[in-house]
Every structure is written in C-alpha cells, then in structure tokens.
Amino acid sequence: MRIAVPRGALFKEALDVLDGLGIDTAEVRSNDRKLLFEEAGLITMRPSDVPTYVESGAADIGITGKDVLAEHPERNVYELLDLGFGRCRMVFATVEGEDVATEALRRLGIMRIATKYPNIAASYFESTGRQVEIVEVKGSVELAPLTGMVHGIVDLTATGTTLRENGLVVREEISVATARLIANPVSYRVKAAEIDAVLEKLRATHA
C-alpha cells in the first residue's frame, strides 16, 4: 500500500499516526526535501494535493484536512475516518471595529470576500442568502481586507493568532475541520482487508 502524507501543519501528527501503524517514518522525518519514500510506502505533498493523488490511484490511502475535502467535494475518494487532530475553524472575518462587510452588503447589496476556499465561501454565503464577489488569493489572505481590496475574508484558523495580529476579528464560524483518512475507490475494494486492518488499529487508538 502507498500512503499520501501531508507536509505542513498536519505533517508531524500524521507521521505519529503512521508510527502507530508500525510504519518506519524515521527517514521521512529526517529528510524534508525528498518526496517519495519507496521503502516505507510513503509519498509527501502539500495537503491540498493529497485527494488528487489518492483519487488517481497514485496513492491507495492518504491523510488530509476536511477543509480540503469540503473545498473539492467532486473528488471521487472515500472518506474513512476522522483522525481528530489538526483541528481548525473555517471563519468569516473582517477588520475589527465597525463591520465594513455588513455595511457594504447594506449599502451596495454585495460584499467582496478574499479566500483560498472559493467553493466553501461561495456556498456558505449563498446558503445564508448574501451576495458576494469572491476574490481568490494564494498567499496570506489577511492582507486583502487591510489594503481595502475586499470587505472580509473566509479562511482557516487554528488559534486565531494571525487574525488578531493583523487586526481582524472573527464574525462568523462556518465549519470545523479535522484531519481525515481517505482512500482510493478501487483500493477500497481490492485492498479491503489491508485498509480495514489500518482502520481497526486507528479506531482502537483514537476512540
């Protein structure tokens, strides 16, 4: 079995989970340039790429955040287990003080929202009956409202520190995201016994 492992915020705890499964992660821990670890059956990548590799069958199972899965619900992967770690909140935030986003909505009928999660943001505001213009950014979203480019942001936050340090406040919580174990739909059947053995071990330690 080949396992897709997310680098970044989920990396360390994902490797701890793999240790618990009896997989040797020493080489992965000591080498942050290498991407493919043939012997351990691991490949490493940014979290948002994990569903892509798992869906295509390049990895049988993988670990990624619920935020990534919710942003791309059309990905054909099985979501098998909530691993519980990497807990974050998807929030709607604006500059502290007067809520310029609500004011924009009242006066202009529409607000501009910057985000790395255009699908989540669009469906959230649509489901709450507000018109928005989504501005997709790749880097630090906090900058967008500070420069006046947008009225508010939708972003993932763990502790809220970055938001606070940039003078932003959470206005609404959209959802909570944790790390998930996902599987390729073909592997889920043809490697059912191996995958179920992994699930059983994880349920025993995470329950």
Add this chain to the structure above:
Amino acid sequence: MIHPIPSGTRDVLPDELRELRAITDAMRTVFDAHEYGEVATPALEYETVLTRGDSAAADPAYRLFDEHGNVLVLRSDMTIPIARVVATRYGTASPPLRFSYIASAYRAVKQHRGQPREILQAGIELVGAPGPAGTAEAITVLCAALDAAGLDSYRVGLGDASLFSRALDRAGVHDTGPILRELAAGDMVGLERELRAAGAVELLDIARARGGVEIVPEGEPLREVYELLAEDVAGRVIFDLGLVRTLGYYTGPVFEVYDAAFGSPLGGGGRYDDLLGRFGRPLPACGWALDVERVHAAALGEGR
C-alpha cells in the same frame, strides 16, 4: 499551424487505435458467442426521451436545438436509448432480448480534472430475463469480455442498490435522504454522523462490509446470483454491501469493475427492473458498460 480541440476530447492515432480495436473486436466476439446482437442508435436523442428514463439522465450532457426548436441531448449512456428501442421496435417480440453495443457516450466534465467528454463504451443489455438468473448471465458475459480484453487481475464488486434502503426501512428510519447522500458520496464520517442522529448506527457495519459471500445476509437476492455463477466468475467477485451507483434507475443488484492497475472503476452496471416500464414495455432488465479506454489503460498497467 496548431488548431485546438475542446478540452476533454482527443484524437486517437493509428498505434493506439489498433490496440483499442483489438479490445473491441475481442469483446464483439464474446457478444456474438453469447448471442447479443449489436445495435447502433443516434448520438442525439430528444431530451424528453432521456429524462423519461431517469430524471437526471440529461443533466451531465450537451444540449442543442434542432431547426424546429426541439431540445436535443447527446446521449450520456446507451441504456436509455436501448430501452427506447425495445419499447418502440420490439413492442411485441417475446423476451428475453439481448443487445450489445460499442458506442460513444457524452458527459459534461469538471474543470482541470482530465476527464473525457466523450467515452467509448462497450456493453450489453439483457431485457426480459429476471434476476437472479438474468443478473448472473450479465456478470458471466462481463467477465468473458474482460478476459477477452486480456485483463488478468480484475475484480467485480457486487452490491445491491436496494439493500441499504431496505435495512434503513427495517430499522424504522424514514428520513433517509441525508443518509443515502453521505453513502453515495463515500463519506463514511458523515454517514456515521447521520446514522447516529437517526439512532441506527449499527447499520454502519453494513455500509462498510466488503468481502466474500459470507458477509451477505441470508435470503438476500445477491446470494442467489452468486450461487448461479461458474467457479471462475465467482472467484472474481468481491461483495460490497455499501456499493451504490450514481444513476437513479437501478433497482437491485449492481456491480462495478476494478483493477488494481487503474485508479477508477473500469465500468459497471446492474438491474433496472422499472426502466422499461417507463417506456411502456414493462420488462425486467439488466446490463453493463465498460469504458474501453480505461480497460486499455488497465491492460497496459497490468503488463508493467
């Protein structure tokens, strides 16, 4: 000069086409041997005909208008066109009727996913042969076609489109919509949440069950199907009690073809005993379609 073609479409050049032809020729020989007559139908159908078969059938498709303003749709599979053919051209013929096809179907795609808009399908429809014997025959021809295509390590996942709904019914769960949605999306975390909310968390074991015939509850139609399969065909089967297919017209056993050498199902099918009735010829039926290009890719992958 470079002239573009629409994303999701492609040209097939002689080397590849020769290999694809070898697969379709081998499958055609299997269809002939089992007396499934080959049919061709128009790529364009009236939208009203497709939606009569399945309200979602015209959803992922291409629409255009003819010179009279009728809405035409490029077919998204061959099952509904053949149901139309049976009702209109074989209104009095005595069943069972056996048809095969090798034809293109058309689907809308999501951006940047590498999905094709045009899919070459090979498949059969067995009309008027009720389950479990009809289902067993369809699976037998399916395995013969895959063998003929040169696949070695394929497996057939076998489930039942009605099994989980029946279990929910027995458990007294009435609001099944959210539960079935999570199951269809393959979200087992969401499924557990919804089942827990409905007080039927024990059904999670059914949705998760994959394995041999021992996981199939006594008295399920799937068992009878399995008992009718020859040993080599039965050896290909993996039971999957949580298997659901995305098309709405399935009523009983459903199946999907997997090969470890390819990341997505190679094809699938199942029973749709209500479909023909919607076209005015109420006959039980089942069938399947294989994606020929995926079968080819799996055969190449196996050889590696």
